[in-house]
Amino acid sequence: MSVLVYVEHAEGKFRKSAFEVVSYAKAIADQLSTGLTAVVIGNGDKAELEKLGTYGASTVLFTGNTQLSSFVNQAYASLLAEAAAKADAAIVVMTNSFSGKGLAPRLAARLGAGLVAGAVALPETGDRKFTVKRSAFSGKAFSFVTLLSDKKVITLNPNAYPATENAVTPAIEEFSPAVKESDLGTLVKEIIRASGKVSLPEAELVVSAGRGLKGPENWGMIEDLANALGAATACSKPVSDAGWRPHEEHVGQTGIAVSPNLYIAIGISGAIQHLAGVSSSKTIVVINKDPEAPFFKVADYGIVGDAFEIVPKLTEAIKAYKG
Ligand code: FAD
Secondary structure (H helix, E strand, O other): OEEEEEOOOEOOEOOHHHHHHHHHHHHHHHHOOOOEEEEEEOOOOHHHHHHHHHOOOOEEEEEOOHHHOOOOHHHHHHHHHHHHHHOOEEEEEEEOOHHHHHHHHHHHHHHOOEEEEEEOOOOEOHHHOOEEEEEEOOOOEEEEEEOOOOOEEEEEOOOOOOOOOOOOOOEEEEOOOOOOHHHOOOOOOOOOOOOOOOOOOOOOEEEEEOHHHOOHHHOHHHHHHHHHHOOEEEEOHHHHHOOOOOHHHEEOOOOEOOOOOEEEEEOOOOOHHHHOOOOOOOEEEEEEOOOOOHHHHHOOEEEEOOHHHHHHHHHHHHHHHHO
16 A cells, blocks of 8 residues: 655646645655655656655656646546556545646546545544545635545645655656547647746745726736746736636636735735635735725735835835845
8 A cells, every 4th residue: 555646747847836745645655654656647857757756755657658748637547547556556646736626536536535625734644534634615714524435535735735855766667558549538739828927826926916906008017016026917806807817817716726925915805705715825915005905804914005106116126125
């Protein structure tokens, strides 16, 4: 019996959430006094794969199959089920990302496993059997789920568990089971990126703006601030509904849930549906001209004033500080 961790990469490079999920899986493997196998799909770069040993993976299985270089849910689920069988894994862990959210239930069904989605802490074992704390209702509450099944699948929220160095020299093995034609149900023809932008779900710094900005023509100052900080940009729902910003920037209950180290909310009132997706951010800074705006109740730092005056000054100050 072992633990398997599925590790995502972006064009061959691992991001912070990859090291977090490996560290988390390693801690579970240690709790159970067993080994950790990492599986990586569509990346055969040995130097990059070795980094997973730094966070505790003793074996790294990889497949360089080019048919699988873009995420295909059915095919990835089949491959992970085979990897779990090869590693004799009772527990499979992955990131609660867009692809992890799709993949985990499918894999759990294939393995006959219990599933916890959105874990935020290590499982409690012992008297509490195998109980995992997870984020519920878009981050407004926590629930504790006890997995009674022998096999378990867990998805870990980004930024919920620290990447912890645990140096191991991993055995790196190619693993290329045949992919069934029927598993390749979708074909990624083209990936179109917003060039040079920081990816929002993974961002450590986020500059977000709402209807207080009045119109899309005023987003230049938001982008200037984000660029000065090296931050991703985000927005409230009405802003993306109105087409002022693309939908992939919409955060909240019905958008992306983020938990960066710093979330700067500009001209956003702080409605409960917005807070649902951002309240686990480590530090929240609110800029709003209304001192009664609900967002101030959850802010670590608040500036009451006109965003059109404050934001350019803040950007200049950051640029001056950074030299
Ligand atoms: P407003 O509520 O209009 O607030 C604008 C703020 O800007 C005000 O606080 C105002 O004081 C301030 N302001 C105005 N001018 C300035 C200025 N010059 N300088 C500084 N501050 C200024 N919303 C989300 O964001 N995400 C979701 O996922 C989401 N899901 C929803 C799901 C459901 C089922 C429902 C019913 C609603 C959902 N909403 C969501 C909408 C949510 O209820 C709010 O309507 C929305 O968050 C408000 O957006 P806002 O704060 O940008 O706009």
